[in-house]
Amino acid sequence: MSKRSEQTLQVGVVGLGAMGMGTATALLQKGLSVTGCDISANARDTFVAAGGSSVATPAELAHCHIVLVVVVNGAQVEQVLFGKQGVVSHLASGSLIMQCATVAPSQAKQLGERLGAEGLMMLDAPISGGAAKAKSGELSVMASGTPEAFSCAQTVLDAMAANVYRLGDEPGIGSSMKLVNQLLAGVHIATAAEAMALGIRMGLDPEVIYKVITHSAGNSWMFENRVPHILSGDYTPLSAVDIFVKDLNIVHQTGRELALATPVAASALQQFTAASGAGFGREDDSAVIKVYQRLSGITLPEAANDALGG
Known part of the structure; x- marks a missing residue:
């Protein structure tokens, strides 16, 4: 021994x-x-x-x-x-x-x-x-x-x-696999935010959107996990917007090294970058939906204390 x-x-x-x-x-x-x-x-x-x-x-x-x-x-x-x-x-x-x-x-x-x-x-x-x-x-x-x-x-x-x-x-191999995961995670969060923004803009109840989608083919782990943060109006950072600015930039840079285009990840990166630039970088990554709020004026659910004027 x-x-x-x-x-x-x-x-x-x-x-x-x-x-x-x-x-x-x-x-x-x-x-x-x-x-x-x-x-x-x-x-x-x-x-x-x-x-x-x-x-x-x-x-x-x-x-x-x-x-x-x-x-x-x-x-x-x-x-x-x-x-x-x-x-x-x-x-x-x-x-x-x-x-x-x-x-x-x-x-x-x-x-x-x-x-x-x-x-x-x-x-x-x-x-x-x-x-x-x-x-x-x-x-x-x-x-x-x-x-x-x-x-x-x-x-x-x-x-x-x-x-x-x-x-x-x-x-290097472990980090390569994590990069695949982060590409998917970032895209799924950005897409979940866009889907919620579209539904809210069309007048759908956010709670109903969540209930229906989590029992439908459009669901994802990130939609199911992050949308409740939007519904509660609580953007306390469990994983911050700036984390995905960083991680999706690594995806982009690695794609350039490999001469592999990553257009979907690039689009998600732009949304997270916009959220960070708007001052939401240290909020929960679900705050990427606030980009759509800024652009289209949708009304997002408020935190309970905010709704009560607290």
């Missing part, structure tokens, strides 16, 4: 946003020793209240065997790993980085090469399922990496995911 296997597994989670907090909490609930890291003191305090421990910088995760990176974009991943307070230079050889953010496949491949040169393993492991499934430990993980990386990550994967897809032996 190796010295590592004799030790209590120490897991770090960098990024205690909706997905990161849920994942870190799920790991705690499965009995793992978890240290959360976030620039937000409030997020750190929330995680400590849940039973975990916390640090303010990735460099302070030197004791961890596995570090999950659950941040917003590729620039943040770079900073977490290789920045001035980055974790890479502090980890013991043979430690594992689970890169869970949505990044370009080309970046994921490069990260794998750079981490390997530092004596570290990497699992390219983007996640999907939303905050609720993160908290319940029922995410889908689209992963690629060496058999050794998968073996090292097994306990963590068992605790955080309902579905783990082993897609290949090299970083």
